[in-house]
Amino acid sequence: DFKAQVVIPQIGDKKKLIEMSLRNVMYFRHEKAERDAVAASGATNKRDRVLIKLKQDLHLKTIPRHIECFDNSNIQGTNPVSAMVCFMNGQPSTKDYRHYIPKTVVGPDDFATMFEVVHRRYARLLEEKSPLPDLIIIDGGKGQLSAACNALKRLGIYGQIPIIGIAKRLEEIYFPEDTLPIYIDKKSESLKLIQRARDEAHRFGITHHRNRRSKGFLISSLESAPGIGKTTATKVLNHFKSISNIKNASEEELIEVLGKDKARRIRTFLENES
Numbered sequence: 630d631f632k633a634q635v636v637i638p639q640i641g642d643k644k645k646l647i648e649m650s651l652r653n654v655m656y657f658r659h660e661k662a663e664r665d666a667v668a669a670s671g672a673t674n675k676r677d678r679v680l681i682k683l684k685q686d687l688h689l690k691t692i693p694r695h696i697e698c699f700d701n702s703n704i705q706g707t708n709p710v711s712a713m714v715c716f717m718n719g720q721p722s723t724k725d726y727r728h729y730i731p732k733t734v735v736g737p738d739d740f741a742t743m744f745e746v747v748h749r750r751y752a753r754l755l756e757e758k759s760p761l762p763d764l765i766i767i768d769g770g771k772g773q774l775s776a777a778c779n780a781l782k783r784l785g786i787y788g789q790i791p792i793i794g795i796a797k798r799l800e801e802i803y804f805p806e807d808t809l810p811i812y813i814d815k816k817s818e819s820l821k822l823i824q825r826a827r828d829e830a831h832r833f834g835i836t837h838h839r840n841r842r843s844k845g846f847l848i849s850s851l852e853s854a855p856g857i858g859k860t861t862a863t864k865v866l867n868h869f870k871s872i873s874n875i876k877n878a879s880e881e882e883l884i885e886v887l888g889k890d891k892a893r894r895i896r897t898f899l900e901n902e903s
Contacts, residue, residue: 675818676719683764683819687802689791693764694718697750698826699777700768701742702834709737711746712834715762716826726833740776743767748780761790768827770796771803778805795827854898861891875899 638644680692687693696716701709715725729746747765754761767777774794781787794803800820801810813820851862851872868886869875875883876899883892 679818679822680719682817683822686813686817686819687764687791687793689764691763693762693791695760695762696764696766696826697762698766698768698830699743699747699750700827700830700834701739701746701773702831709734709742710834711742712830713746713750714826714830714833716822719822721829728834739769740772743769743773743776744780747777748783751781751784751786755784755786761786763791765790765792766823766826766830767792767794768797768830769794770801774803774805793823795823800824851895851898854894856894857891857898861887865895872899 638647677692680694683689684692694717697713698716699711699713701711709731711729711731713727713729715722717725727750729749731742731745733745734741747767751761753759765777767774771794774792777792777794778787781790781792792805795801796803796810799812800815802813802823803810813823851857851866852859854862865875865883865886869878875895880892880896883896886892887895
């Protein structure tokens with residue numbers, strides 16, 4: 630009787646050939662599974678295919694049609710702002726973008742700022758009974774992600790919304806409580822969507838940051854104070870040069886420039902805004 634002999638190469642070119650063949654088989658199975666998933670979903674356009682791919686890459690339970698991404702902008706420690714951008718069905722929904730000026734954080738504290746703005750955002754949505762997103766993206770690594778998760782825990786909704794962090798240097802994707810990041814193929818359309826949301830949040834935040842530092846914006850802000858018009862706002866800003874200097878000015882200095890009544894109005898307004 631003829632007996633077949635199976636030989637499994639342990640070294641050399643033949644071993645490498647077998648390893649390459651196995652990789653090709655696994656790649657083919659993975660691609661086929663993705664194609665089948667897209668076909669089963671009824672996706673008929675590129676936008677849906679990207680969202681389905683993102684769902685697969687991040688192992689989400691549902692297609693992330695509503696995505697919200699947060700970024701902190703803090704240029705040289707001045708006028709810190711945070712931005713939240715919203716993507717619906719893979720496209721920016723600019724009417725849902727939001728800016729946040731930290732109210733409880735003193736100085737450039739990225740983690741505390743992230744906690745505050747994420748808490749404010751979803752406390753508001755819960756209060757309004759508005760839909761929560763299918764995915765939250767945090768611009769930053771484990772520290773920023775942990776701060777955002779703590780905000781969700783404080784609100785009692787941690788675990789209800791998938792949340793990830795993306796670190797800029799190597800485009801690493803972090804999940805809560807995972808010590809090691811994952812890496813999505815740099816050419817993947819799903820990673821490009823995550824990057825696009827992150828970049829849009831950064832652009833939106835930087836634009837607002839620059840506006841806050843502009844003289845025109847500061848004058849407009851001061852005009853919001855009851856009983857303070859553009860002439861008075863311009864006068865006080867020309868004298869003190871910045872909002873910070875106005876806040877730190879003594880009562881006597883303010884009265885000297887504005888008079889007692891307007892000095893009190895400006896002081897009260899800035900205290901309520903801080």
